Amino acid sequence: MTDDKRRNRAWYGKADRDGFIHRSWMKNQGFPDHVFDGRPVIGICNTWSELTPCNSGLRDLAEGVKRGVWEAGGFPVEFPVMSLGETQMKPTAMLFRNLLAMDVEESIRAYGIDGVVLLGGCDKTTPGQLMGAASVDLPTIVVSSGPMLNGKWQGKDIGSGTDVWKFSEAVRAGEMTLQDFMAAESGMSRSKGVCMTMGTASTMASVVEAMGLSLPTNAALPAVDSRRMALAHMTGKRIVEMVEEELKLSDVVSRESFENAILANAAVGGSTNAVVHLLAIAGRVGIDLSLDDFELGSEVPLLVNCMPSGQYLMEDFCYAGGMPVVLKELGEMLRPARTVLGGDIGVYADGAECWNEDVIRPMSNPLKPAAGLRVLRGNLAPQGAIIKPSAATESLLEHEAEAYVFESIEEFKANIDREDLPVTKDTILVLKGCGPKGYPGMPEVGNMPIPARLVKEGVRDMVRLSDARMSGTAYGTVVLHISPEAQAGGTLALVKTGDRIRLSASEGALELLVDEAELETRRAAWAPDPAHYTRGYAKMYVDHVLQADQGADLDFLVGKDTRPVTRESH
Ligand code: FES
Numbered sequence: 001m002t003d004d005k006r007r008n009r010a011w012y013g014k015a016d017r018d019g020f021i022h023r024s025w026m027k028n029q030g031f032p033d034h035v036f037d038g039r040p041v042i043g044i045c046n047t048w049s050e051l052t053p054c055n056s057g058l059r060d061l062a063e064g065v066k067r068g069v070w071e072a073g074g075f076p077v078e079f080p081v082m083s084l085g086e087t088q089m090k091p092t093a094m095l096f097r098n099l100l101a102m103d104v105e106e107s108i109r110a111y112g113i114d115g116v117v118l119l120g121g122c123d124k125t126t127p128g129q130l131m132g133a134a135s136v137d138l139p140t141i142v143v144s145s146g147p148m149l150n151g152k153w154q155g156k157d158i159g160s161g162t163d164v165w166k167f168s169e170a171v172r173a174g175e176m177t178l179q180d181f182m183a184a185e186s187g188m189s190r191s192k193g194v195c196m197t198m199g200t201a202s203t204m205a206s207v208v209e210a211m212g213l214s215l216p217t218n219a220a221l222p223a224v225d226s227r228r229m230a231l232a233h234m235t236g237k238r239i240v241e242m243v244e245e246e247l248k249l250s251d252v253v254s255r256e257s258f259e260n261a262i263l264a265n266a267a268v269g270g271s272t273n274a275v276v277h278l279l280a281i282a283g284r285v286g287i288d289l290s291l292d293d294f295e296l297g298s299e300v301p302l303l304v305n306c307m308p309s310g311q312y313l314m315e316d317f318c319y320a321g322g323m324p325v326v327l328k329e330l331g332e333m334l335r336p337a338r339t340v341l342g343g344d345i346g347v348y349a350d351g352a353e354c355w356n357e358d359v360i361r362p363m364s365n366p367l368k369p370a371a372g373l374r375v376l377r378g379n380l381a382p383q384g385a386i387i388k389p390s391a392a393t394e395s396l397l398e399h400e401a402e403a404y405v406f407e408s409i410e411e412f413k414a415n416i417d418r419e420d421l422p423v424t425k426d427t428i429l430v431l432k433g434c435g436p437k438g439y440p441g442m443p444e445v446g447n448m449p450i451p452a453r454l455v456k457e458g459v460r461d462m463v464r465l466s467d468a469r470m471s472g473t474a475y476g477t478v479v480l481h482i483s484p485e486a487q488a489g490g491t492l493a494l495v496k497t498g499d500r501i502r503l504s505a506s507e508g509a510l511e512l513l514v515d516e517a518e519l520e521t522r523r524a525a526w527a528p529d530p531a532h533y534t535r536g537y538a539k540m541y542v543d544h545v546l547q548a549d550q551g552a553d554l555d556f557l558v559g560k561d562t563r564p565v566t567r568e569s570h
């Protein structure tokens, strides 16, 4: 079955010294001659790590993929790339998403593989892997970790992240003991897998499925469900066929598939983080996607009743039918778009049936009539900001009030619980210095805790705004991703305590009600904070990172390079 067009032939198909070197060293693992006969070599790009607990099941799934690759006559080779443990890395895993993307891109390019299966799960791993893979553009399929089993504690279901934010506010309000709080830890995370709320990990897996970049049902099958292992096996079979069909990543993704991603993100009540990730992936593929395109989702009803926008968890979503049901409900709204199966995305909904209409609502009875993210603009966010109305308090979505400003996260943490903090439930809390360059890495601190004094009075939501992101599991009336960020000299840097700010989600407006002359005076007196990182990757990141409205990729990583590598290693 030798096919000399195949990429791997430039490594394993040579009857010379170079071919000897490429084959002989691989043979030290016990591979016989015939696996180098030209059959598709499939890279299994694995973000498994014990420091990324959400991805700790990926070694098992890699075995499933290998079974499928062997069965279809391919040659599977698993390789590790940097893993990003959202809950373990400081200052934030997002700082390293682009580093993972570089690792993935260069690994795929440098090795003699013909197609690649991306094994990821935890928030930044899926986008980082897709960004890197898109810049090389081989046949590519995603297999996700899958969600943890539902959290269980004191007879109730509890959700990753979402209930952490709820419980910690309850402790601060004196409504929950610290002992109970700590006891909930073990019940929350009781199996392998990603957060079982519709956080960023499950959002990205849902969006990837809606883009036809995984096999159907990939998003929701629990990590420990044996059907996920079967899906990995089927993915292994399919990637071999994709190599034979020369169906590259760029043949699957299109402007239409990104639009489907935006529609799906709205319908599932997905994470705000999907915005920066989809923008960054589009930048790699060369598809002109902008922040305004996300408005497409603003009229889509919220169908999936999962935390943080609803009440259920990913296990329930799976048993109700998962993404195929959502795609079926989106029906006519979906754009025609190709998938890794070669046909149209509509095929993913074939035979889908909803088994619980409270978990996945029909279009005729949505959880909320309009669920998508709103893009905000105005003098406070000339390049845009976003808000997630489905996770916000309705009455706060139109709000004008005085600002109380925290210049940094340290200032915020040192003062937020002060009894004499001069704020009311109507004050708009403003946090600076948490954008891509500022923190650096644009961490998930945008859903800043409510001042302790107000929490004790029963206040659970306030308008908060920043250049940060927030966890996909978080909720509240939180304006995020303000661009340009404060550290890049955005208007946000000029806001002072006492200034009035107007937020209108319905109009998509975010205005700092200070006259232009005064802002000019403040701008003239402003200087960025001194550089905190002066060497290494973090310096490169700060020097080259794009703003949130462009996906926060590094400027020199946008686009792709699909040229063959011609020079040999020896
Ligand atoms: Fe890894 Fe939520 S922290 S998926």
Ligand code: MG
Pocket (backbone or CB within 6 Å): 086, 123, 200, 444, 470, 471, 472
């Ligand atoms: Mg996260």
